[in-house]
Amino acid sequence: MPAETDRRFVLKALLGAGGALVFDIELALGAAPAAPAAAGEPAARLNAFVRLHPDNSVTITAKNPEIGQGIKTMLPMLIAEELDVAWEAVKIEQAVADQALFAPQFAGGSMATPLNWLPMRQAGAAARAMILAAAAQEWSLPVAELSTLAGDVLHVGSARRAPYAAFAAGAVRQAVPAATALKLKDPADFTIIGKPTKGVDTPAIVAGKPLFGIDTRLPGMLHAALLTPPVRGAVLKSHDAAAALARPGVRKVVALTRLGEADAPVDALAVVADSWWTASEARKALQVEWDAEGRDRHSDASFAAAARTAHEGRPQAVVLAKGDAATALAGAARRLAATYTYPFVSHATLEPQNCTALFHAGKLELWAPTQMPGGGQDLLAKTFGLAPADITVHITRSGGGFGRRLQNDYMVLAAAIAREVPGRPVKLLLDRQEDFKLDFFRAAGFHRFEAGLDADGRLVALRDHLVTFGAKGKPGRGADLPANLVPADLVDHVDLGQTVLETNIPLGWLRAPGSNALAFASQGFLDEVAEAAGLTLPDLMLQLLGTGRLIPPPAGGRGPGFHTGRAAGVIREVLRLSGWSGARKGRGFGFYFSHNGYFAAVADVAKGEAGIRVERVWIGGDIGNTIINPLNAEQQIRGSVIEGMGHVLSGLKVPVDGGAIGVANFDSYPLPRIDAVPPIEIGMVRSDFPPTGLGEPAMPPAIAAIANAISSLTGQRLRSLPYAES
Amino acid sequence: MKTALKVNGRTRIVDAPGDKPLLWVLREELELSGPKFGCGQGLCGACTVLLDGQAVRSCSTPLSAVGKAAITTIEGVGASEVGQKVAAAWVDQDVPQCGYCQAGQIMSAVALLSANPRPGEAEIDAAMSGNLCRCGTYHRIRAAIRQAVTGQVAGSLNPGGDHAG
Numbered sequence A: 001m002p003a004e005t006d007r008r009f010v011l012k013a014l015l016g017a018g019g020a021l022v023f024d025i026e027l028a029l030g031a032a033p034a035a036p037a038a039a040g041e042p043a044a045r046l047n048a049f050v051r052l053h054p055d056n057s058v059t060i061t062a063k064n065p066e067i068g069q070g071i072k073t074m075l076p077m078l079i080a081e082e083l084d085v086a087w088e089a090v091k092i093e094q095a096v097a098d099q100a101l102f103a104p105q106f107a108g109g110s111m112a113t114p115l116n117w118l119p120m121r122q123a124g125a126a127a128r129a130m131i132l133a134a135a136a137q138e139w140s141l142p143v144a145e146l147s148t149l150a151g152d153v154l155h156v157g158s159a160r161r162a163p164y165a166a167f168a169a170g171a172v173r174q175a176v177p178a179a180t181a182l183k184l185k186d187p188a189d190f191t192i193i194g195k196p197t198k199g200v201d202t203p204a205i206v207a208g209k210p211l212f213g214i215d216t217r218l219p220g221m222l223h224a225a226l227l228t229p230p231v232r233g234a235v236l237k238s239h240d241a242a243a244a245l246a247r248p249g250v251r252k253v254v255a256l257t258r259l260g261e262a263d264a265p266v267d268a269l270a271v272v273a274d275s276w277w278t279a280s281e282a283r284k285a286l287q288v289e290w291d292a293e294g295r296d297r298h299s300d301a302s303f304a305a306a307a308r309t310a311h312e313g314r315p316q317a318v319v320l321a322k323g324d325a326a327t328a329l330a331g332a333a334r335r336l337a338a339t340y341t342y343p344f345v346s347h348a349t350l351e352p353q354n355c356t357a358l359f360h361a362g363k364l365e366l367w368a369p370t371q372m373p374g375g376g377q378d379l380l381a382k383t384f385g386l387a388p389a390d391i392t393v394h395i396t397r398s399g400g401g402f403g404r405r406l407q408n409d410y411m412v413l414a415a416a417i418a419r420e421v422p423g424r425p426v427k428l429l430l431d432r433q434e435d436f437k438l439d440f441f442r443a444a445g446f447h448r449f450e451a452g453l454d455a456d457g458r459l460v461a462l463r464d465h466l467v468t469f470g471a472k473g474k475p476g477r478g479a480d481l482p483a484n485l486v487p488a489d490l491v492d493h494v495d496l497g498q499t500v501l502e503t504n505i506p507l508g509w510l511r512a513p514g515s516n517a518l519a520f521a522s523q524g525f526l527d528e529v530a531e532a533a534g535l536t537l538p539d540l541m542l543q544l545l546g547t548g549r550l551i552p553p554p555a556g557g558r559g560p561g562f563h564t565g566r567a568a569g570v571i572r573e574v575l576r577l578s579g580w581s582g583a584r585k586g587r588g589f590g591f592y593f594s595h596n597g598y599f600a601a602v603a604d605v606a607k608g609e610a611g612i613r614v615e616r617v618w619i620g621g622d623i624g625n626t627i628i629n630p631l632n633a634e635q636q637i638r639g640s641v642i643e644g645m646g647h648v649l650s651g652l653k654v655p656v657d658g659g660a661i662g663v664a665n666f667d668s669y670p671l672p673r674i675d676a677v678p679p680i681e682i683g684m685v686r687s688d689f690p691p692t693g694l695g696e697p698a699m700p701p702a703i704a705a706i707a708n709a710i711s712s713l714t715g716q717r718l719r720s721l722p723y724a725e726s
Numbered sequence B: 001m002k003t004a005l006k007v008n009g010r011t012r013i014v015d016a017p018g019d020k021p022l023l024w025v026l027r028e029e030l031e032l033s034g035p036k037f038g039c040g041q042g043l044c045g046a047c048t049v050l051l052d053g054q055a056v057r058s059c060s061t062p063l064s065a066v067g068k069a070a071i072t073t074i075e076g077v078g079a080s081e082v083g084q085k086v087a088a089a090w091v092d093q094d095v096p097q098c099g100y101c102q103a104g105q106i107m108s109a110v111a112l113l114s115a116n117p118r119p120g121e122a123e124i125d126a127a128m129s130g131n132l133c134r135c136g137t138y139h140r141i142r143a144a145i146r147q148a149v150t151g152q153v154a155g156s157l158n159p160g161g162d163h164a165g
Helices: A003-007 A025-031 A071-083 A112-139 A164-171 A202-206 A276-285 A300-312 A325-330 A373-384 A409-418 A432-437 A515-532 A537-545 A564-578 A630-650 A699-714 B022-029 B074-079 B081-092 B102-115 B121-128 B138-150
Strands: A010-014 A020-024 A044-047 A050-052 A058-062 A090-094 A146-149 A152-155 A160-163 A222-227 A235-240 A250-259 A266-273 A287-291 A317-322 A334-342 A354-360 A363-368 A391-395 A426-429 A445-453 A459-471 A493-502 A587-594 A597-608 A611-622 A680-684 B002-007 B010-015 B048-051 B054-057 B070-072
Touching: A025 A112, A044 A112, A044 A164, A050 A112, A050 A164, A058 A071, A071 A090, A071 A112, A112 A146, A112 A152, A112 A164, A152 A164, A160 A164, A202 B081, A202 B102, A222 A276, A222 A409, A235 A250, A235 A266, A250 A276, A250 A409, A266 A276, A266 A409, A276 B022, A300 A334, A300 A445, A300 A459, A300 A493, A325 A445, A325 A459, A325 A493, A334 A515, A354 A409, A363 A373, A363 A409, A373 A391, A373 A409, A409 A426, A445 A515, A459 A515, A515 A537, A515 A587, A515 A630, A515 A699, A537 A564, A537 A587, A564 A587, A564 A597, A564 A611, A564 A680, A587 A699, A597 A699, A611 A630, A611 A699, A630 A680, A630 A699, A630 B138, B010 B022, B048 B102, B054 B102, B070 B074, B074 B081, B074 B102, B081 B102, B081 B138, B102 B121, B102 B138, B121 B138
Parallel strands: A058 A090, A222 A426, A363 A391, A459 A493, A611 A680, B002 B070
Antiparallel strands: A010 A020, A044 A050, A050 A058, A146 A152, A152 A160, A222 A266, A235 A287, A250 A266, A317 A493, A334 A445, A354 A363, A354 A426, A445 A459, A587 A597, A597 A611, B002 B010, B048 B054, B048 B070
């Protein structure tokens, strides 16, 4: 490795189908050089993340979008820890989108923790080192004799102590230290990392302060409501806006054609008015004709028929061919086969998609609740022929993300509307119906599994043919069958293949993409295998996992690979936690590994007055040696379990009929409510690995455990989600 | 149409059509952004405000139906003792994840405790089941309501994240 590269801290990350992201904290430290307090801003900037105030408080920049995953609290905790200040002395400021300074700056893939664990601490440590160097100069002492404590510099020998702020002027003149030369704290000395810490915006949320994209309010701002065709992707044929324009307060009707993401072009009419309510109501006066030809042939019935046909033949593409599954199946003492299916699912963020945009003098400024601000900038630059430098994206808090806001279609739509009213900011807000219609859905899927057991009941062969969705033979976002589908790595003879169906419904990443569906199907089928072998699923999993070892990721896969010992550890933890003593009616188990996190769950379900309900869930996880903010970790895990309950039991599905989705509002998309929520017990295993993310990996095994519990309760194998009373 | 509204203890004059939902009158005319738009049909509860102490969905309450009722939004929740207790409990329990639904949750909780100062678990669930939380903060919502009832910080906060009920 060349010295230059070696010297720098470089992490490569893949985000879904995106390219490689390279994160070099020294770019961020060096590109925003330390600067003394400017007139009117009495703070010394030590680097892009840290500003020191005369009262010895510090402002820390939170670079990533906050969508409810707690990142606006968590990343500054890492900086504050190594800066060695009291958390109470920290003020947090949300960064704007700045790919040069802050990339990677996205909320996705549970990547923020692994990507930032070291660099954010280095950013804090670099600022601390500059303060210490300034203090050493000021006091004419060797820097090695100085230490810090809660925002003060100490010299034990002479009993001197002074606040960081006393050295601000000197600190900004110091050279920026090389990140790798910085000495980071011994974890035993952490005072902030690992301490339950409340969300930095909690008081503002509870006071009802404007924080979210929808709360953006600018002088002279106009409002826009959108009308899109019932059939996704239908083309605007003709329209008459006269009656809408005649309404008081309506300013303009904008026809949008072939806008949005490249793979999900949108034709729409936007009504621009003085008030959103006026704009929304005026949509009823629009006369419009859509052309849905070619897009209206898609329906659940046709998908299911195509999947049945595909399952009779060979998969279009081989994902993994390991050993000789055909021979092993033919020679198996016992064979099982089953089909598992799941529907399209919507993100249904509670804050509908919205964006405020202002076109002014060839420049574009946006206020957006987005998970991927840099991607939005790039998409806007491409769509409108602007230089990325002429596009400013203010990152607002997001009222939920779950992957929906990785797509920036609503930023493009808002900008296209704003272009028609130059100089005036315009806020585009989708109503709930449009928000459902314009979603990028979790792909439906149809798995045909086969398994072979030898005479001793050991699983020797496994086959899965996934009929999924996408375009031109390529699966859409989160819709592929990965070669490391649990438990493909643990079985000798495996055939994995997939066939891709086309649909007009665009696909998107939804919390634990791929895994949220694969866990249901594969752990469900494995539960059947276990039963056939006279075992319980956790017993079978422990048998398959064997001794602890690291299995590297498949070619092109990300992360450090799959550690069987860590997997076994969380399984044992959840068995202990739940008091597992073998199979029991109404009890189910599920394990999954996703986003570098190991989770296992046990669920109890019972028949209540209003149908089956979840009585209790136990969940065990391993995300490494550190849980940065335990208070938030608990929230992420519980939220994942509750979302998983929705997938299995609440009836969450997006039917497709004639190219249109059969969901319009929360009455037809019944998210879990408080009265359905059971106690959820959490047990975390600390293993000797660097910490990884927690936004996603707890959800897949919860889905599997609840589904398997229902199978156990009813005696009918649940092979199709969501559960429906028969 | 000019209408006088009593909002958070103040009389405010708004000029809006009678069929405009109270939510949009509050958000657009009175610049109160606490009540949130989620569904427009009274299904999610994000827009919940109090009318004479009763929880209503402001997204489906037309301005003309408000009359002389006193409106309380999250911005005015601190005016009552119950409101103060509930809001303080929400902070103590660190209830929000994304936070979008929480203003509505808090208003529903205030309405519940004003009418029933010592609700049981089933009564809490019943009163709060009109408010969706997409992130799933329901355990802490229950804990915060229990805290507001008992005055004791207990329940959901557990530093290790382990054995949470």
